[in-house]
Amino acid sequence: MKQRVSAILREKLGREVILEKPRDRSFGHFATPIAFSLAKELRKSPMVIAQELASSFEDTAVFSSVESVKGYLNFRLSEDFLAEYASWALENPAEFGKQQKAQKILLEFVSANPTGPLHIGHARGAVYGDTLYRLAKHLGYDITAEYYVNDAGNQIDLLGLSIQLYARENILKEAVEYPESYYRGEYLETLAQGAIEKFGIEIFKDESCQKELAMWAKDEVMKIIVKDLGDTNIFFDTFVYESTLYEDWDRVMAKMGEGVYEKDGKVWIASEAKGDAKDRVVVREDGRPTYLAGDIVYHNQKFERGYDHYINIWGADHHGYIARVKAAVEYLGYDSTKLEVLLSQMVSLLKDGEPYKMSKRAGNVILMSDIVEEIGSDALRYIFASKKSDTALEFDLSEFKKQDSSNPIFYIQYAHARIKTLLAKAEVSQEDIAAATLKNLGEQADTLLFDALLLPEVIEDAFASRQIQKLPDYLKALAASLHKFYYDVRIIGTEDEAKLLKLLSVVALSLKTGLFLMGIEAKERMTKEDD
RNA sequence: GCGUCUGUGGCUCAACUGGAUAGAGUAUCGGACUUCGGAUCCGACGGUUAUAGGUUCGAAUCCUAUCAGGCGCACCA
Known part of the structure; x- marks a missing residue:
C-alpha cells in the first residue's frame, strides 16, 4: 500500500517523499510533511503549499481524500482500493507481503563453540538471526543462514580434557586434580557414555587420546546444538568448519600482502592502520594460530563466495573484534562496508533479585533447552524478538518461569x-x-x-x-x-x-x-x- | 583511563530514524457477560524523555559537556 502511495507521490512531485503513518487515524491513512521542506525552496508557507498539493490529487482512484492540515498532507485510501487489495491477499495468501528483492546476503549467526550446549545468551542471538532470516526470505532476498563452527584451537583441546577428567572421576572413580579451566555440565555424562560405546573405556586412561576424543565429541555437541535450535524452529543452510579452512592459510596470508608482518617471532596484522586500537597477533611464537586467524581465513572464504552483503550477528562482548575483522577484509581487497556486524546484547539473569553469573567453564549456565522446556519455544522466541537486540535484557528467572496472561x-x-x-x-x-x-x-x-x-x-x-x-x-x-x-x-x-x-x-x-x-x-x- | 552501547511513567518497552497532543503492556484501583471463547473489553492513576547548554519552523531523536549503568580494552574463544 505504502509503495503504491509512494509511487504516486514520486510521479507527482518528481522526488522521494517521506511517508508516515499519522499518530491519529482521523488524519488519514498516510501523511507527509513534505510541504515543510518544500517551503524553503519555494519560498512559500507550508500551509499554502500543502493546500495546493492537496487539491491536485482529487482525480486519483486510490485515495478517497487528500487534505492539508497545518502543513501536513494527509491521504485517505479509498474503500475500493482497500477492498481490492484484501481480496487479492486472501486469494494469494502465500504472496501476502512478499517482495522480489534481488540482493544476495550471507547471514552468519549463533556460531557458538561446539564445546557445550547452547545457553540462554546464545538463544537471543539465535532468535534474532533466524527472525531476520525469515523476514529477508519473505522479502525475496537470496539469503543464506550460516553457522561458523570453531572446531579448532584451545577450546577443543579443553573439551577432550574435560571429558577425560569427568570420566576418570565419575566412571573410573579415580581421584582427579582439576586444572584452572575446564568444562562442566550434565552433557559431559552423555558424552562420556557415548565415548565408552564408541571407543571403549580405555579412551579415558591415556592423555594422548584427548585429541581423538575431542574430535569425536565436538561433532556430538554439534548434534545437540542443532537439535536445540531445531526445537525452536531455527535451521541453517550451511555450516563452515574452522578446521577445514587452514589448508588455505598460505594463500590467504599472501593475499593479505602488506597487511601482515613478522615481529618477535610472531605474525601480526597491521590493523591499527585501518582504525583498530592496535595491531593484533595472528600466529603465536609456537606457530599456533589465534582466534583471529580463523576469522581472517573464514572471511576471505566468505567474500570469495561472492555475496552482495554480509551480516554477522555477534554477542556484544565481541564488539571489540569488529575493527580488526574489518581491517582484515580490507587487506584482503574487499569492501568492508559490505560486512555488517549486528550485536546481540547480553542477557543478564537475576535469581531471587541477585545477579546470576553464568560461566560455561564453571558449568552454572542456564541452558536454552531448559527454558524451552519450561515456557515453550513460542514464548522464548516472542520474548527475545520483542526486545531491541542492542539493549541489555535483564530478567528474573522466577519471573521467566511464570506462564500467565502477561505473556x-x-x-x-x-x-x-x-x-x-x-x-x-x-x-x-x-x-x-x-x-x-x-x-x-x-x-x-x-x-x-x-x-x-x-x-x-x-x-x-x-x-x-x-x-x-x-x-x-x-x-x-x-x-x-x-x-x-x-x-x-x-x-x-x-x-x-x-x-x-x-x-x-x-x-x-x-x-x-x-x-x-x-x-x-x-x-x-x-x-x-x-x- | 580509552573505546562502545544505553538512559523515556513503579517495572518492561514503543515513538515510522527530525514532525501533529511522547504511546502500549504490566502493576495498582474501579467497572462490563442470561450474547459468536472473560486467556476478552472499558475507565482511572501514573512523564520536566538522566542533567545542562546548543542547532531550527519543530528535538526523546542531531551536536557538545556532565552524571549513571552494561560490555569490551588477550598471543581466551
Whole structure:
C-alpha cells in the first residue's frame, strides 16, 4: 500500500517523499510533511503549499481524500482500493507481503563453540538471526543462514580434557586434580557414555587420546546444538568448519600482502592502520594460530563466495573484534562496508533479585533447552524478538518461569484462534465470504482492515532497520484491535456476516503470516494448560 | 583511563530514524457477560524523555559537556 502511495507521490512531485503513518487515524491513512521542506525552496508557507498539493490529487482512484492540515498532507485510501487489495491477499495468501528483492546476503549467526550446549545468551542471538532470516526470505532476498563452527584451537583441546577428567572421576572413580579451566555440565555424562560405546573405556586412561576424543565429541555437541535450535524452529543452510579452512592459510596470508608482518617471532596484522586500537597477533611464537586467524581465513572464504552483503550477528562482548575483522577484509581487497556486524546484547539473569553469573567453564549456565522446556519455544522466541537486540535484557528467572496472561504471545494467538472459531461457526459459505466486498462496513471495520493490510510495510521496515521487535509490536496491536472489534461487533447471524468474516480472514492471514515470520505457530484453537 | 552501547511513567518497552497532543503492556484501583471463547473489553492513576547548554519552523531523536549503568580494552574463544 505504502509503495503504491509512494509511487504516486514520486510521479507527482518528481522526488522521494517521506511517508508516515499519522499518530491519529482521523488524519488519514498516510501523511507527509513534505510541504515543510518544500517551503524553503519555494519560498512559500507550508500551509499554502500543502493546500495546493492537496487539491491536485482529487482525480486519483486510490485515495478517497487528500487534505492539508497545518502543513501536513494527509491521504485517505479509498474503500475500493482497500477492498481490492484484501481480496487479492486472501486469494494469494502465500504472496501476502512478499517482495522480489534481488540482493544476495550471507547471514552468519549463533556460531557458538561446539564445546557445550547452547545457553540462554546464545538463544537471543539465535532468535534474532533466524527472525531476520525469515523476514529477508519473505522479502525475496537470496539469503543464506550460516553457522561458523570453531572446531579448532584451545577450546577443543579443553573439551577432550574435560571429558577425560569427568570420566576418570565419575566412571573410573579415580581421584582427579582439576586444572584452572575446564568444562562442566550434565552433557559431559552423555558424552562420556557415548565415548565408552564408541571407543571403549580405555579412551579415558591415556592423555594422548584427548585429541581423538575431542574430535569425536565436538561433532556430538554439534548434534545437540542443532537439535536445540531445531526445537525452536531455527535451521541453517550451511555450516563452515574452522578446521577445514587452514589448508588455505598460505594463500590467504599472501593475499593479505602488506597487511601482515613478522615481529618477535610472531605474525601480526597491521590493523591499527585501518582504525583498530592496535595491531593484533595472528600466529603465536609456537606457530599456533589465534582466534583471529580463523576469522581472517573464514572471511576471505566468505567474500570469495561472492555475496552482495554480509551480516554477522555477534554477542556484544565481541564488539571489540569488529575493527580488526574489518581491517582484515580490507587487506584482503574487499569492501568492508559490505560486512555488517549486528550485536546481540547480553542477557543478564537475576535469581531471587541477585545477579546470576553464568560461566560455561564453571558449568552454572542456564541452558536454552531448559527454558524451552519450561515456557515453550513460542514464548522464548516472542520474548527475545520483542526486545531491541542492542539493549541489555535483564530478567528474573522466577519471573521467566511464570506462564500467565502477561505473556503477549497468548494474546496474539488467542486473537487468531478466535477468528478461526468464528469461521468454523459461520452460517454463510466459503464462496459467500470470498465473494463479499469489503465496503460500507463502518469506520471501525475500515480501521481494522487497514491495520491488517499494514503487515507488508512492517515486514519491510523491520528488516531494513534490523529491528525485529517491530513485528511483535505490530502483531500485539493488531490483536488488540481484533479483540476490541470482536467485543463491539456481533458477527455470526448478522446481515453483514460474509463481509465481516472476510474482514476477519484478512486479520487472521496477517497474524498467521506475522507469527510464521517469528517462527511461531498460529494456533487454530487455544488449549488451556492443565498442569 | 580509552573505546562502545544505553538512559523515556513503579517495572518492561514503543515513538515510522527530525514532525501533529511522547504511546502500549504490566502493576495498582474501579467497572462490563442470561450474547459468536472473560486467556476478552472499558475507565482511572501514573512523564520536566538522566542533567545542562546548543542547532531550527519543530528535538526523546542531531551536536557538545556532565552524571549513571552494561560490555569490551588477550598471543581466551
